[in-house]
Amino acid sequence: MIFLNLGNQPFANEYSVKRKQKEKKYQLLIDFNNKNKIVSIKKKFLSKEIFKNDYPYRSSISKTMIKSFYDLSVMIKKKIKKKKILEIGCNDGVFLRNFKKNEVLGIEPCGNIANLCKKKNISVISKYWTTKLSKQINKKYGKFNIIFSANTITHIKDYDEVFSAINNVLDENGILIIQDPSLLELLKKNAYDQFYNEHIYVFSYLSLSSILKKHNLEIYHLENIDVHGGSIRYYIKKSTAKFKVNRSVIKQKKIEIKNGIHKLATYKKFKIKVEKSKKKLIKIFKNLKVKNKTVIGYGATAKAVTVLNYCKIDHNYINYFLDTTPEKQNKYMPGVKIYVKKYVKLKTNNIDYVFLGAWNFKKEIFSKEKNFLDQKGKFITHVPFPKIISS
Ligand code: DWN
Numbered sequence: 398m399i400f401l402n403l404g405n406q407p408f409a410n411e412y413s414v415k416r417k418q419k420e421k422k423y424q425l426l427i428d429f430n431n432k433n434k435i436v437s438i439k440k441k442f443l444s445k446e447i448f449k450n451d452y453p454y455r456s457s458i459s460k461t462m463i464k465s466f467y468d469l470s471v472m473i474k475k476k477i478k479k480k481k482i483l484e485i486g487c488n489d490g491v492f493l494r495n496f497k498k499n500e501v502l503g504i505e506p507c508g509n510i511a512n513l514c515k516k517k518n519i520s521v522i523s524k525y526w527t528t529k530l531s532k533q534i535n536k537k538y539g540k541f542n543i544i545f546s547a548n549t550i551t552h553i554k555d556y557d558e559v560f561s562a563i564n565n566v567l568d569e570n571g572i573l574i575i576q577d578p579s580l581l582e583l584l585k586k587n588a589y590d591q592f593y594n595e596h597i598y599v600f601s602y603l604s605l606s607s608i609l610k611k612h613n614l615e616i617y618h619l620e621n622i623d624v625h626g627g628s629i630r631y632y633i634k635k636s637t638a639k640f641k642v643n644r645s646v647i648k649q650k651k652i653e654i655k656n657g658i659h660k661l662a663t664y665k666k667f668k669i670k671v672e673k674s675k676k677k678l679i680k681i682f683k684n685l686k687v688k689n690k691t692v693i694g695y696g697a698t699a700k701a702v703t704v705l706n707y708c709k710i711d712h713n714y715i716n717y718f719l720d721t722t723p724e725k726q727n728k729y730m731p732g733v734k735i736y737v738k739k740y741v742k743l744k745t746n747n748i749d750y751v752f753l754g755a756w757n758f759k760k761e762i763f764s765k766e767k768n769f770l771d772q773k774g775k776f777i778t779h780v781p782f783p784k785i786i787s788s
Contacts, residue, residue, distance in 0.1 A: 399439060400664035401427040401589065401671060403707045407731035409593040409699035410453055412724070416712075416734045425703070427592050429664045435604045436580055436664070441554045441597050444506060444525045448552075452507035453724035454699070456488035456547075461761045463491060465624050466547075469574075470495035473543065483534070483541040483566060485526050485559075486549025489513040502538060504530070509724075526553065531562035540568040548625065551577045551598045560612040564635075573614065573633040580604075581653055582627025584663065586781045589671045589707075590700035591626065601658045602629065602649040609633060618643040626700075626757040626780070675708050678783040682714045691748050692777070694718035695762060696755025697725050697737045704779055706732040715752055719743075743769035756780045 403425035411420060426439035456462055470492065473480065480500045487493055487503030488510055494517055503521040505511040511523035524530050526549075544567055553559050567573055580601040583591050591599055598604075606616050617640045618632040629649070634640050657663035685692055694701060697720040705711065711733040718730060721740045728737055743751060743766045751769075753776050755762060763770060770776075770788035777785055 398431060398661055399426045399428050400661070401668045403427065403589065403592060403703065406593065406703060406706050408447065409595060409702040409731060411731050412453060412728035412737070414728055416729050420731060423594065425592065429661055431661055433604065433607055434601065434659050435598060437598045438592055438594070438596070442594055444553055447595055448506045450508035452510055453722055455510065455513070455722060457491035458722055459758050459761055461624060461758055465622065466492040467495055477543065480543060481541045482543045482545060485544065485546040487514060487521060490517050490519040492545060492547065493519050526559060526562060528558055528562045528565070531565040535566050540571065541566055542568045542571045544571065544573045546575045548577055550575055551600060552595050554597055556598065556608055557611070560609065560614060564612055567635065569635060570638050574630060575633065576622065576628050576630040578625050579621065579627050579629045581656055581658060584656070584667055586626060587670050587674055588626050588780050590704040593699055593703040595699060601653050603653050603658055605631065613637070615642070616646055617641065619645050619649055624757070674779060674783055678708050678779050679710065681777060681783055681785065682710050685750055686714060690750055691716060692750045692752060693748055694735060694752040694754050696720060696753065696758065697730055698754045701754030702731050702733070711735065718754065742766070743774060745769060745772040745774045748774065750775050750777055750785070752777045
C-alpha cells in the first residue's frame with residue numbers, strides 16, 4: 398500500500414555540468430507491504446541504472462564515518478584472530494583499509510570508486526553483487542569468515558539473490574555484518590529524505606529478519622548506531638551456527654512492535670507529519686527570500702536532493718551548496734539545479750543562513766563551523782522538524 402508521494406524526483410546522485418541539461422525523473426512513491434512488513438520505494442531501479450562509473454559518493458568524506466569504520470575494525474581484530482573479510486559495496490575502502498591487505502577483498506561496482514581502492518592496494522572486484530559473482534569468488538577464494546556490507550544491501554532490488562549469493566561464500570561459522578538506516582529512527586526523526594532511488598528498501602529488524610529466515614540466516618546481535626541519521630548494525634549467522642541470540646535482538650523487536658512498525662496506521666500518521674514538515678520548510682525559505690537574506694546549502698547529499706525537489710526549493714532560494722566531494726563540485730544538483738561549490742569555511746560577512754543538507758553530520762559540521770555559529774550565523778534544518786538553529 399502506497400502511503401507517501403514524494404513527487405517527481407531526479408536520480409539523487411546524477412549531477413549535471415549544465416543547468417539546462419535534461420534529466421530522467423520518476424515518481425517517488427513509498428510503499429508498505431502489510432504481508433512481509435517491508436517498506437520500499439515503488440519504482441525499483443536496477444543497480445546498473447544507478448551505480449555507474451561516475452558515481453560521486455565517497456564514504457571516507459567524513460571524519461565521523463572514518464572513525465565509525467575504524468572502531469568496528471578494532472572490535473573485529475580483538476575478537477577474531479584469523480580473518481578473511483569480504484566487503485560488498487566497499488566504496489573507497491574506508492573500512493577495508495584498516496586491515497592487512499591479504500585479509501580482505503572488496504566488491505565495488507562503480508569503476509571510478511573501485512579505482513580509489515586500487516590506488517590504496519586494496520584488492521577489489523568491480524562488479525555487481527550477484528549469484529554468478531559469488532560462485533566465481535567461491536571458486537577462486539573459498540569461503541569468508543566475515544562478510545561486511547554498509548549502506549549497500551538496501552540499494553539492491555533483488556534481496557533474495559543478495560542473501561543466497563552471500564550464503565555461497567559465508568563460512569558455516571562465519572559472521573555477516575550489515576548496517577543500514579533504521580526504519581524506526583527514520584520515522585522518529587521524520588527523515589523522509591532517506592527515501593530516494595538508491596534506497597530501494599529501508600529495513601526494520603522485523604522486515605530484515607523475515608527475509609533472512611528464508612535463507613537460513615539469523616540475526617543474533619544488533620547495535621543501534623548514530624551514523625547516517627540512525628542506523629542498525631546487524632550481526633547475522635547461518636541458522637546452523639551455534640552462537641547464542643543476544644538480548645539486543647529481543648529488545649529491538651519489542652521496541653519496533655511498540656512503535657507500530659508492522660502497522661499501516663503508523664505510516665499514515667508519518668505521511669501527515671511529512672506533509673506538515675514540507676509546508677513549514679517552504680514557509681521558512683519564502684520568509685527569508687522576502688527578507689532578502691543570503692541562503693546557501695551545506696553538504697550536497699542525496700537526501701538534500703530529495704527534500705529540495707519534494708519541496709520545490711531550487712536555485713531561486715538557495716544561492717549555492719558547499720561540498721567537500723570533488724565529483725560534485727562545479728556541477729548542478731539534480732532537479733533543483735543548485736550549483737555546488739568547493740567547500741570553504743563559513744563566514745558571516747557573506748552568508749546569513751545555511752541549509753544543512755548533511756544533517757546526519759550535524760555534530761561534525763557544527764564543530765567545524767563553530768566560528769560561524771559564534772558570530773550569529775544560522776543554520777536551517779528540516780530534521781526532525783523544520784527550524785532555524787543559532788548558537
Ligand atoms: O546510502 C548512501 C549513503 C551512505 O551515502 C548512498 N545512497 C548515498 C549517500 O547518501 P548521502 O549523499 O545522503 O550521504 P551523506 O554521507 O550524508 O553525504 C554527505 C555529503 O556532505 C557528502 O557529499 C560530503 C558532504 N560533506 C561536506 O561537504 N562537509 C560532509 C561533511 C561531513 C562535511 O563536513
